[in-house]
Amino acid sequence: xxxxxxxxxxxxxxxxxxxxxxxxxxxxxxxxxxxxxxxxxxxxxxxxxxxxxxxxxxxxxxxxxxxxxxxxxxxxxxxxxxxxxxxxxxxxxxxxxxxxxxxxxxxxxxxxxxxxxxxxxxxx
Numbered sequence: 001x002x003x004x005x006x007x008x009x010x011x012x013x014x015x016x017x018x019x020x021x022x023x024x025x026x027x028x029x030x031x032x033x034x035x036x037x038x039x040x041x042x043x044x045x046x047x048x049x050x051x052x053x054x055x056x057x058x059x060x061x062x063x064x065x066x067x068x069x070x071x072x073x074x075x076x077x078x079x080x081x082x083x084x085x086x087x088x089x090x091x092x093x094x095x096x097x098x099x100x101x102x103x104x105x106x107x108x109x110x111x112x113x114x115x116x117x118x119x120x121x122x123x124x
Contacts, residue, residue, distance in 0.1 A: 039092055085120075
């Protein structure tokens with residue numbers, strides 16, 4: 001018995017690759033939010049971190065230098081070897097808005113705790 005020629009079967013893998021490529025290109029890229037903290041209320045900063053998972057927070061130091069870093073809504077979002085640590089940034093409504101920063105050097109300061117860190121997470 002001979003197998004009948006089915007051109008659709010041969011074209012199917014190529015069609016799947018083309019469709020997947022088009023879907024990836026057509027979907028919008030999710031860029032990380034950048035927030036000027038001294039122009040934003042603390043509750044908005046924290047809500048953005050909770051909703052989006054991470055953001056770049058920027059403010060000007062007392063010496064006039066720009067300071068910025070990546071902050072997260074949960075320490076689980078820190079890439080290894082970084083770990084989440086509590087930090088404070090100035091906000092429009094307070095000088096001390098409590099957030100979580102990923103610190104690549106925090107494990108060096110553990111003093112024998114072998115990298116154990118509790119889960120840090122912002123609450124609404």
